[in-house]
Amino acid sequence: MTKQTPLITRLLSLLLLLFTIIITAEGTSYGTYDNRMKLFVFGDSYVDTGNYFTSPSYKLPYGITFPGKPSGRFSDGRVLTDYVASFLNIKSPRPYSLKKSSELQYGMNFAYGGTGVFHTLIDGPNMTVQIDTFEKLIQQNVYTKPDLQSSISLVSAAGNDYLKFFVKNGRSTKGVSKFTASLVKQLSLNLKRIQSLGINKIAIVLLEPIGCLPIATENTSYEKCNGTLNTVAMNHNHLLLQAVEELNKEIGKSVFVTLDLFNSFLSTIASMQRNHEANSTLMNPLQPCCVGVSSSYYCGSVDEKGAKKYSVCDKPGLSFYWNNFHPSQNGWHAVYKRVQSSLRKIEDKNL
Numbered sequence: 001m002t003k004q005t006p007l008i009t010r011l012l013s014l015l016l017l018l019f020t021i022i023i024t025a026e027g028t029s030y031g032t033y034d035n036r037m038k039l040f041v042f043g044d045s046y047v048d049t050g051n052y053f054t055s056p057s058y059k060l061p062y063g064i065t066f067p068g069k070p071s072g073r074f075s076d077g078r079v080l081t082d083y084v085a086s087f088l089n090i091k092s093p094r095p096y097s098l099k100k101s102s103e104l105q106y107g108m109n110f111a112y113g114g115t116g117v118f119h120t121l122i123d124g125p126n127m128t129v130q131i132d133t134f135e136k137l138i139q140q141n142v143y144t145k146p147d148l149q150s151s152i153s154l155v156s157a158a159g160n161d162y163l164k165f166f167v168k169n170g171r172s173t174k175g176v177s178k179f180t181a182s183l184v185k186q187l188s189l190n191l192k193r194i195q196s197l198g199i200n201k202i203a204i205v206l207l208e209p210i211g212c213l214p215i216a217t218e219n220t221s222y223e224k225c226n227g228t229l230n231t232v233a234m235n236h237n238h239l240l241l242q243a244v245e246e247l248n249k250e251i252g253k254s255v256f257v258t259l260d261l262f263n264s265f266l267s268t269i270a271s272m273q274r275n276h277e278a279n280s281t282l283m284n285p286l287q288p289c290c291v292g293v294s295s296s297y298y299c300g301s302v303d304e305k306g307a308k309k310y311s312v313c314d315k316p317g318l319s320f321y322w323n324n325f326h327p328s329q330n331g332w333h334a335v336y337k338r339v340q341s342s343l344r345k346i347e348d349k350n351l
């Protein structure tokens, strides 16, 4: 069993090995420019691209526009993450739940639909836990310091925290300012932590106008936004902007950039409302495309026999909202166009 391998064979395999190493190394350096930027995503369904296996987002009619079947996105198609990734010229990062060692180069998406900064109505990983998971990957050297230094983080949060607050408080806004203060405080700690793990560019979304969500406007037949709830969002954003400014000051450079979902939702909705008024075949942007057939059902519901208990609008591409809580791909695309100038700010810092 100790038969010696002939020297020539050993030399040949050594050569082959060297050759392979050179080719691989060249492959790597050739791809360096693309490999440089990675996107790490934390938060909720506005940015989740498939982490929540047991949610409706993995059932029809989710995903009918893109990728053509349910993919765990809470939309008929692309969500904000996909557009941010395309802006950075990379593929949308893989959801952590679908982690594969071969697809780490675009970063990782830890966002989980229904979750928040604190514990929410669902039993998913809050943002702290999502960051813990990220930290473990760094400790395991899945991502290295240089990887992180050239990476970008996208953070979306707070909608579900408020949802829980209002459900628990019988829709009353009593005590909401105190809640906002503690929420922003925790969120700010989370942001700081992402930065201290080594990411130098972090985009955080401001809270959308929660009073315009179909869940808040169905009461008025989707005619107008709930101003009380929008004021809650404005106060939240006011505090968050202050917190972000303080963080940037502390660090001494503009690591944190905000994406203004509040004004981009409102201006998109206003412009679609004008179009709807001029041409009634266009959709009322406050009306969701996909709804349950009655209040006991929701978008994606089926009965015991598997029969559909929801309806989908004729042209999802003309809607702003996909369901009671989430923009459609068309909605996200319009919002993305309006936050592009802020995204340019994170790119610039790379120069």
Ligand SMILES: *[C@@H]1O[C@H](CO)[C@@H](O)[C@H](O)[C@H]1NC(C)=O
Pocket: 117, 118, 119, 126, 127, 128, 129, 186
């Ligand atoms: C997040 O969840 C973990 C695990 O359930 C919990 O220990 C932690 O307190 C939560 N963090 C916040 C900020 O609510």
Ligand SMILES: *[C@@H]1O[C@H](CO)[C@@H](O)[C@H](O)[C@H]1NC(C)=O
Pocket: 166, 171, 172, 173, 216, 219, 220, 226, 227, 228, 229
């Ligand atoms: C708007 O939202 C507030 C807070 O949940 C609620 O008390 C109020 O009834 C809502 N207004 C309408 C017209 O639905």
Ligand SMILES: *[C@@H]1O[C@H](CO)[C@@H](O)[C@H](O)[C@H]1NC(C)=O
Pocket: 219
């Ligand atoms: C619907 O609106 C009325 C006031 O117009 C309000 O009293 C009620 O609480 C609202 N219901 C919901 C579900 O917001």
Ligand SMILES: *[C@@H]1O[C@H](CO)[C@@H](O)[C@H](O)[C@H]1NC(C)=O
Pocket: 279, 281, 282
């Ligand atoms: C109204 O919008 C529909 C859908 O986009 C379009 O096909 C139609 O030409 C428009 N009508 C007018 C009068 O602009």
